[in-house]
Amino acid sequence: MSSENQAFDELREILLSKDKEDLYRVNDELRTQLLGEIGSIRSELxxxxxxxxKISGARNQIVDILGPVMGRMIKKYIQVEIEKINQKLQSGTDKFTSASYWKSLFTGKKNGSGTVVDPAVLLEILLIRNDSGLLLAKYSKExxxxxxMIAGMFTAIRSFMETVLEARKSEVGLIDYGDYKILVQxxxxxxxAFIFSGTNDPEFxxxxxxxxxxxxxxNKLHMHNHVIDKSTxxxxxxxxxxxxxxLCEK
Amino acid sequence: MRKIISKVVLIGSIGVGKTSLVRRFVHSKFDEEYLSTIGVKVDKFTVQSDDSEVEMLIWDLAGEIFLNNMFDKYLSGASGIIGVYDVTRPRTQHQLIEVMDKLKLSKDYSNQIILGNKIDLIENEVDQLELQKTFSYDYLTSARTGQHVKDAFYHIAKKITTSDV
Structure with missing residues (x-):
């Protein structure tokens, strides 16, 4: 086995000897050229x-080369920063973007924990027919x-979205309006339609x-009347x- | 007493007086700006019909929605339809009748009435008689004077209670 390997090595030496010579020659030429370039660059530097x-003259080429790289870096940086801001808004830890911070500033009442977080407070739950917008049931704290009327108008707005924007009904959606939010399922x-105030906490x-x-x-049995009878x-x-x-009292 | 809640939709061309008819009957809670923004304004009122109390959620549809045939979604789940045209503009009648005839084909929209509005603008008796002979309507109404407005809404309430038995 080892004698076979030796034979291959010898054969390779014979066959590649010409290539090896060429390689050394090119290498020497390149080295000489490169040293010349380095000397010239050093003197420029x-x-x-x-x-x-030199740099001013090559501005366009530099922009061409670095532009995409810089663009990617800037884009990544912006994405990371936006993500950070979103996280802060979601967790309510940025006091300047929290409604309760501004409320406490104007009312003088401070949050006991020191952390400014607006807990989600459920105000009203409406159960509404998709087609007619008639209210099937509701639960209100106040x-x-x-x-x-709210159920009717709310359904009308949904119909408008579906008609004009051809938006399809989604399973869960959130509508943000001032201090109030409406979660639709x-x-x-x-x-x-869950109407609540405070932070849109995913757990809530x-x-x-x-x-x-x-x-x-x-309760699925009660939900099939076209015209709602009061007894039902x-x-x-x-x-x-x-x-x-x-759920409302929590 | 039986209490039923239903959706009633008002349709008709631009400027036939739909909103004025509703305004004649109820004090709106929502701003009429909704009509131009989302094409609908919802109002509510309750009427007594025989042994029933009918709470009607009236969807007042903008004329643009009607003319552009974009009202399908808005009609969905309606127990009654009130079609309104302007007696001084015959074209609005033709547009309405065409749509109402199509809707009649669906059993979902069988409770409907047609109102020829702005009858107060036809002062000449001869013209009024001619109009009664040639136009299709259940009531000739006037949002300005209130003529037959109440009757029209009670009529649709009656239709709803009868069909719900």
Missing amino acids: DDPELFSQ EISDAD SFGTFYF KQRMVDTANTFVER ETILEKEFVNHFKN
Whole structure:
């Protein structure tokens, strides 16, 4: 085996000897050329004025080469910074962007923990028919609105979005309006609108969605009347209030 | 007493007086700017019909939505449709009747009435008689004087309660 290897090595030496010579020659030529270039660059570098002229003359080429690299770097930097800002807004840790900071500034009332976070406070839950916009049931901590009208207008706005923008109904969506937020969770023939104030906390959001899901599972039998009969509505409303009471009080 | 809640949609061309008819009957809570912005304004009022209390959510549709045939989504789930045209503009009647006839084909939209509005602008008795002979309507109304406005809304409420039995 070793004698075979030796034979191959000898054969390679014989066959490549010419190439090896060429390689050494090219190498020497390049080295000489390179040393000349280095000498010239060194002299330019030693002379700032000459170097400056060289750079100015090659501005377009430099931009061509560095532009995409710089662009990627800047884009990445901006993305990272935006992500950081989003995280701060989500967690409510940036006091200047928190509504409660400004509230405490004007009202003089301070948050006990020192950290300025607006907890999500559920104000009203509406169960609305997708097609007609008729209110099926509601639960309110305080009577903040004429729920029938709100349900109608809210559905009209959804119809507008679907008609004009050809937007499809999404399962969960969030509408942000001033201090209030409306979380929408759509089912086949009806949807929930959770009206709340404070930070859009994902945990809170998930709790609402889960509670809505369990309500639907338990009460699907009551949700198929085209025209809502008050007696049916009363049963549904009772169930609704019982089901969502705990969620609102948390 | 039985209480039912229903959606009623008002349709018709631009400027036929739909919003004025609603305004004659209810005090709007929403600004009318909604009509030009999203094409709809919702109002609510309750009427007594026989042994039922009918709470109607009235969707007042902008004429542009009607003319551009973009009202399908807005009609969805409606228990009643009120079609309105302007008696001084025959074209608005033709546009309305065409749409109402199509809607009649669907059993979902069988509760409908047609109003010929702005009857107060036809002062001449001969013209009024001629109009009654040639135009299609359930009521000739006037949002300005209030003529037959209440009757029209009670009529649609009655239709809804009857069909719901």
